[in-house]
Amino acid sequence: DAKTTQPPSMDCAEGRAANLPCNHSTISGNEYVYWYRQIHSQGPQYIIHGLKNNETNEMASLIITEDRKSSTLILPHATLRDTAVYYCIVRYTGTASKLTFGTGTRLQVTL
Amino acid sequence: EAGVVQSPRYKIIEKKQPVAFWCNPISGHNTLYWYRQNLGQGPELLIRYENEEAVDDSQLPKDRFSAERLKGVDSTLKIQPAELGDSAVYLCASSHGTSGRGDEQFFGPGTRLTVL
Numbered sequence: 001d002a003k004t005t006q007p008p009s010m011d012c013a014e015g016r017a018a019n020l021p022c023n024h025s026t027i028s029g030n031e032y033v034y035w036y037r038q039i040h041s042q043g044p045q046y047i048i049h050g051l052k053n054n055e056t057n058e059m060a061s062l063i064i065t066e067d068r069k070s071s072t073l074i075l076p077h078a079t080l081r082d083t084a085v086y087y088c089i090v091r092y093t094g095t096a097s098k099l100t101f102g103t104g105t106r107l108q109v110t111l
Numbered sequence: 112e113a114g115v116v117q118s119p120r121y122k123i124i125e126k127k128q129p130v131a132f133w134c135n136p137i138s139g140h141n142t143l144y145w146y147r148q149n150l151g152q153g154p155e156l157l158i159r160y161e162n163e164e165a166v167d168d169s170q171l172p173k174d175r176f177s178a179e180r181l182k183g184v185d186s187t188l189k190i191q192p193a194e195l196g197d198s199a200v201y202l203c204a205s206s207h208g209t210s211g212r213g214d215e216q217f218f219g220p221g222t223r224l225t226v227l
Binding site for chain 2: 041042043044045046087093098099100101102103104
């Protein structure tokens with residue numbers, strides 16, 4: 001699986017958009033970009049995934065650059081409950097491909 | 112729907128003692144995973160089951176770790192004997208086993224193991 005690079009930490013004011021970047025310059029054509037988050041003392045939680053088109057769901061939006069070498073997870077209106085570690089993972093879809101977690105980005109949402 | 116259930120949530124043991132963790136996946140999920148998460152790190156896969164079969168155990172330290180999923184539902188992960196370096200959170204996850212959204216992994220809350 002391709003390696004990802006994320007900033008170790010970010011801050012965001014409550015109510016503002018949180019934009020979490022991820023670099024995955026060695027991604028291959030069939031690999032998807034997945035995002036999970038882990039709130040303190042909980043297991044990771046799936047957020048969203050995409051291949052090359054931008055994706056949106058009830059939790060977040062995923063913007064993938066045209067060359068697919070980087071992506072941004074957007075939480076449109078961050079709340080205190082969004083404080084967590086966010087993991088960007090590149091993998092092939094299907095259970096045969098494991099999730100390889102890095103160290104993620106610790107997002108702190110403040111009042 | 113009920114989520115992935117793990118027990119115990121916390122366990123403190125002395126080194127060289129045995130310990131076991133239990134996981135009940137989401138009903139109908141064929142694939143079950145055990146991960147280990149060290150402090151400040153992301154989870155690392157230990158073993159993956161497809162029904163009863165362990166299809167990826169390449170990262171499981173087989174000298175002291177063992178796992179089973181006898182009826183293809185719940186699973187047990189055992190460490191015998193435990194070492195100080197085994198202190199970590201042990202996470203169980205499950206997925207439906209199909210491609211697309213179906214391979215989204217659902218995680219339990221984990222068992223925090225402390226070895227003294």
